[in-house]
Amino acid sequence: MALYAVGDVQGCYDSLRHLLDHLGFEPERDRLWFTGDLVNRGPDSARVLRFVRDLGEGAVTVLGNHDLHLLAVAAGAAQPRSGDTLEGLLRAPDREALLDWLRHRPLLHYEAPPGRLLVHAGLLPQWDLDTARSLAAEVEAELRGPGLAEFLEHLYGDEPDRWQPGLRGPDRFRVVVNAMTRLRFCDADGHMRLGLTGPPGSQPPGLMPWFRVPGRRIRCPVVFGHWSALGAGIFDGVIALDSGCVWGGGLSAVRLDAHPPRFYRVPCAQTRSPAQTISST
Secondary structure (H helix, E strand, O other): OOEEEEEEOEEEEEHHHHHHHHHOOOOOOOEEOOOOOOOOOOOHHHHHHHOOOOOOHEEOOOOOOHHHHHHHOOOOOOOOOOOOOOOHHHHHOOOHHHHHHHHHHOEEEEEOOEEEEEEEEOOOOOOOOOOOOHHHHHHHHHHHOHHHHHHHHHOOOOOOOOOOOOOOOHHHHHHHHHHHHHHHEOOOOOOOOOOOOOOOOOOOOOOHHHHHHHOOOOOOOEEOOOOOOOOOOOEEOOOOOOOHHHOOEEEEEEEEOOOEEEEEEEEOOOOOOOOOOOOOO
16 A cells, blocks of 8 residues: 655646556555646646545545635635636536535644645644644644635634734734745744745745744644745745646655655646736635
8 A cells, every 4th residue: 555645736637637647656555646737727626636535544634725715606605716717617417516625634744643734835833733733633623614615714814924823813824824835934032925937946024934933933834836936846844745736846755655655747739827816716
């Protein structure tokens, strides 16, 4: 049995199947982790959701910013954006079943032993493991509850930009969701700068990748996506997997139970150009 983690698929069904063939993936034997953003920008979001859902217990996916954006648009809590490719999924005959399955995915997944954590984007340096898991569970309860549309309507925005334990209501949830689905850079005190998308080294002084903040409290291996300009690889003990599939880069995977972890990548057809608007929840 092998455990593989796969980077942001974003509706690129053919690339996903190509990657799994390259891995020699056997659904009866192997397991898959997905870093989130199963949907949007690519051409086949509905097919990706059906495929991952039908893997059942053999697959774990966390929610990404594009997954949450899909839920918000479907619930009438947000408007579609330029560059969205969600129309086919929203018109699909099994739309409600797919959306219901998606809203029940976790925001964070932790597995012990051996102690690995899966999240779409990042974790704030003040959080220890118990805090991060508890905060993710709070958001998951809201996503699965009866007030979904109102909850999603309040997720959009960049403020507050820093975690404080006393935060309540929408501000509390927004910080948690922004960190776990949008974070790339922050300062040493955990103030997030969410609009920056470039690689490490492109940020203004005083900011750093979230995983390089001194004193970061979660030290177990973290697997994440979201940051195509970073690419796939191991950085300071974390494993990044977004290699820009929709931008004509590749779709990447890593075998997590290999020592050292073994990376794989297949080329992808470009479905978005850098000149097109990049939007994020």
